[in-house]
Amino acid sequence: MVKPKIAPSMLSSDFANLASEAERMLRCGADWLHMDIMDGYVGYSGSRHIWIATSWSQILLITVEPLGKAGASGFTFHVEASKDNWKELVQLIKSKGMTPGVSLKPGTPIEDVYPLLEDENPVELVLVMTVEPGFGGQKFMPEMMDKVRTLRKKYPSLDIEVDGGLGPSTIDMAASAGANCIVAGSSVFGASDPAQVITLLRKSVEDSQKTN
Numbered sequence: 001m002v003k004p005k006i007a008p009s010m011l012s013s014d015f016a017n018l019a020s021e022a023e024r025m026l027r028c029g030a031d032w033l034h035m036d037i038m039d040g041y042v043g044y045s046g047s048r049h050i051w052i053a054t055s056w057s058q059i060l061l062i063t064v065e066p067l068g069k070a071g072a073s074g075f076t077f078h079v080e081a082s083k084d085n086w087k088e089l090v091q092l093i094k095s096k097g098m099t100p101g102v103s104l105k106p107g108t109p110i111e112d113v114y115p116l117l118e119d120e121n122p123v124e125l126v127l128v129m130t131v132e133p134g135f136g137g138q139k140f141m142p143e144m145m146d147k148v149r150t151l152r153k154k155y156p157s158l159d160i161e162v163d164g165g166l167g168p169s170t171i172d173m174a175a176s177a178g179a180n181c182i183v184a185g186s187s188v189f190g191a192s193d194p195a196q197v198i199t200l201l202r203k204s205v206e207d208s209q210k211t212n
């Protein structure tokens with residue numbers, strides 16, 4: 001059974017206090033910290049819990065090494081940005097001690113990630129974007145759950161992550177579709193009790209796994 005992982009998105013944190021925000025989330029029970037790298041902005045911090053998701057095409061290769069050195073545990077890149085160099089990227093990510101993952105935008109068909117999962121040196125996580133990448137606080141796209149269901153059926157032990165609009169009102173849709181890694185920004189950082197939200201997200205994943 002794939003373990004639930006709850007990953008607060010640091011995009012919704014107080015950037016002036018990034019380190020203490022990260023520590024606060026870990027104290028609240030976060031398994032991972034999710035850091036986005038997007039056009040022109042690079043943010044990272046040294047923690048073994050940090051996962052990096054990036055959509056920045058040209059810079060992908062040169063961001064791997066410093067993030068590995070900083071202690072990131074995983075590096076997820078967008079399939080749309082890595083058509084020509086994903087094999088090289090996966091190798092590099094692994095060589096720097098991180099777990100490779102691939103992400104796809106809402107308009108990208110799920111079939112586009114199959115070659116990366118079926119390669120002899122495969123990615124180990126697929127991040128299904130449930131909003132258009134860019135900023136926090138957007139509305140969850142339930143129609144993306146077809147992608148999650150399809151992936152879960154095909155790859156029972158794969159880490160399947162969802163990102164965008166996840167919170168108490170949407171988690172059951174993602175969990176019952178088969179997602180086990182949950183990125184949540186505004187619902188966690190905006191909560192008066194983030195630990196309670198993290199617990200609720202995890203419980204939804206666990207309950208779905210028991211019934212499916």
Ligand SMILES: O=C(CO)[C@@H](O)[C@H](O)COP(=O)(O)O
Pocket residue numbers: 009011012034036131132133134135136137138163164165166183184185186187
């Ligand atoms: O990558 C992104 C947005 O591009 C996400 O990581 C968001 O930061 C998630 O925020 P919420 O939708 O949970 O507020």
